[in-house]
Amino acid sequence: MGANMQQPEEVGRRASGRPLYRAIADELLAGIGQGIFPVGTLLPGEMELIHRYQSSRHTVREALRVLEDMGIVQRQRGRGTLVLSPEAQPAFVQMVKSPEQLFSYPTDSAFRVVSEDSVTLSGAVAQRLKASKGSRWTRISGPRMFESGMPVCWTDVYVLPEYATIARQLGGPNSRPVYETISKAFGEEVQKIGIEIYASSFEEERARALGVDVGTPSLCLCRRYHGDKGRVFEISVSEHPAQNYSYSLEFTSGWQSAGHWSWNK
Amino acid sequence: MGANMQQPEEVGRRASGRPLYRAIADELLAGIGQGIFPVGTLLPGEMELIHRYQSSRHTVREALRVLEDMGIVQRQRGRGTLVLSPEAQPAFVQMVKSPEQLFSYPTDSAFRVVSEDSVTLSGAVAQRLKASKGSRWTRISGPRMFESGMPVCWTDVYVLPEYATIARQLGGPNSRPVYETISKAFGEEVQKIGIEIYASSFEEERARALGVDVGTPSLCLCRRYHGDKGRVFEISVSEHPAQNYSYSLEFTSGWQSAGHWSWNK
DNA sequence: AACTCGTATTTGTCCGTACATATTAGCGCA
């Protein structure tokens, strides 16, 4: 078959308008879903697929790459194409270039430390922070305000007692996030961040500090920073007046990285 | 140059042991980082890269694919390769196996459709939904309750008028998400989901419907579903009583496609 | 100035080939 003869039969094969490699990917996908290619087994080799679909290796590889990007198969040189999962693992992945974007604090706002004390968590607070009851933390509290005087939020930062000294480095107009300060000063490497979002309303003390009415709806964000071996080294709780603040996320259709599967290591 | 002559000089060019296409990708990446190819501009075309690196189109395309998988460039037929970001997007990545997990509606809860009407967005509502003022939508509204009778949320679902018929398929104990129903029925492929979270408090009508007090703090989630070419085909707004609901996210330090770039290890 | 249309450019799809490299299976041999 000459290299220039692919068009006529080509058009015939992809009457649907879809690219051929995608059609092959779909058919393989269907086969995996129907159990024709069970999870844990190897897909037919490229050569056999070439025969089966009467196409080129390039096209077949393109189809297999689609499945690989979807996390459905894992390819390995010298071994073959392993079926990992019966169905697509559509992973909606939030792209966050840096943990800072999880805050998106306006840059023209300032955190003011009004108190720093050592606390032992009571049951209710511990449950809210998902920390163990009775554990000891250093709590740094204060409001964050725009330069204009408009309130951004009230923040309680809980850090491990050995990190209490960072309190002196906080505050001011363009201060860095606390986790970053700790990370640089003590060499903690942030491995995971858990965020919990919930609604509440302002109690009297904080309402007065931020200059809003008591009972104003509020949006609370509780962030837990995990360092080495998953140890939580910082928990921060921010309470925002509802009318000033909303939290946005964006998820793009992508696919879970196949590189995460460790079956081969 | 014959097709069988690539090996000798080939080995010479890739003395580092890494594939040629990766070396090209690395060089382009460095160029982007150094501002030689600024963000927002087009990368040199494939043909020029072929000349510059004296390689084949296949190899150049493989290199560009690496950058594309890393989210650094975006390719478009007839236009070129657009530089999106100056650096790798290392990142805190939220793993969500399926869009459903963005909801985490309890399975033992049911959505009940109480109204379905055609609306034209006023300015205020349009701003909240980030939709254009005056655009027309079909709105499907109703409460979601636990089987026990405890309220989960009130939901307003806005869909494009041509998708209005899906209202009949909604409701019931174990109904699927609306976006999924639309996706299957009309072939819409979800490409992006934007979520905005904010706090509010219940107005009288919804408070009565859910059986909570007026003024109860609430957590609102506004989800915008983008389909083909970024067109928004569904917007849903859920209002949850604060005491029953919180929203959790988890971010792990990693990269979007770790398996694709061994260049930095 | 705005609009239409044809052309040039650019990436997408698809075919062919060859050799490199990792893995596995099997064979021979101690």
Next chain:
DNA sequence: TGCGCTAATATGTACGGACAAATACGAGTT
């Protein structure tokens, strides 16, 4: 049986070509 080597197999990398399709652009027209 157990070890080491070889051959077969599979994917990875890289070269070549051609046509399809979407976009950008400019010439010409309205």
